[in-house]
Amino acid sequence: MRIAVFSDTHGFLHFIDNAMEIAGPVDLVFHAGDVSPDADYIRETYRYRVYGVSGNCDTFSDYPGERLIKLEGKKILLTHGHAYRVKYGYDKLLTRVKELSADIVVFGHTHCPENVWANGILIFNPGSLAFPRCGKRPTFGILEINEGEIKSSINEL
Template sequence: MRLGVLSDTHRKLLLADAALEQMGEIDYLLHAGDHYDDALTLAVGRNLRCKAVVGNCDFFTSGPEEEILELEGVRLLITHGHRYRVKSGYQGLLARARALEVQVVIFGHTHQPCMEKEKGIILLNPGSIGAPRGGTEATFGILEINRGIVRAHIYPVKKESLDLFLTRKEKSNF
């Protein structure tokens, strides 16, 4: 199973769609908040299954703050991370993961990509599409789950992907 992971798109839908183009075929879109509505727009536009959560910038938007998903025997927690103060460390996030007995945590909020494994729990922050920080570029994640084995990857959004996306959109308007 192949999952596309986004966070902190902040209404940069062209760039987010270019990231989806670069991801290739995915079974699910996971979005870790800021902006929840972006995830729904992207998923509907591409007919994708989607799990998304709200973040600290999702004003006047109703949606879950956490989602738990079980795929191929692997439990995942999706959260934005602001409630666990992820900008100051991952202890709160790890405590929540242990309490929920999940093996993978998808989060955002820092706008910086992160891929770590602590005490058997994979932490994946795909970074930000809409407003990368810390000298990073726009990034996204891919999570592959096969027979209970999880592989996580983070990739930059390639400029060629955006060019290709714009070219296809321009052609479809004629």
């Protein structure tokens, strides 16, 4: 299963279009919030199944604050991250991941890409297509889960 991962797109749909072209064929899409209607744009335009969550800028969103998604035998926590104060560290986020026995956590909010393993958990932030931080260009992620193996990458526009 190949998954395109976006966060913090903030309504910049042309960046999503560019990223979708670079990503190539995917099986589904994750959108980790800010702005959650962009997830609807991806669903309607590209006809992919999209899992989205609301972020701190998604005041009137109907999307949940977090989702636990089970795919290919793996549990993935999808959240924006602001409720876990990820700008100040990952302790609260990782506590939640452990409560849910998740294998992967996908989040945004910091606008900084992150692709690291800690204690057997993939900590994955695709960065931001709209307002990148941490000295990076606009970024998005790709997750691949095949036969229990997880591969992940951060890609620049």
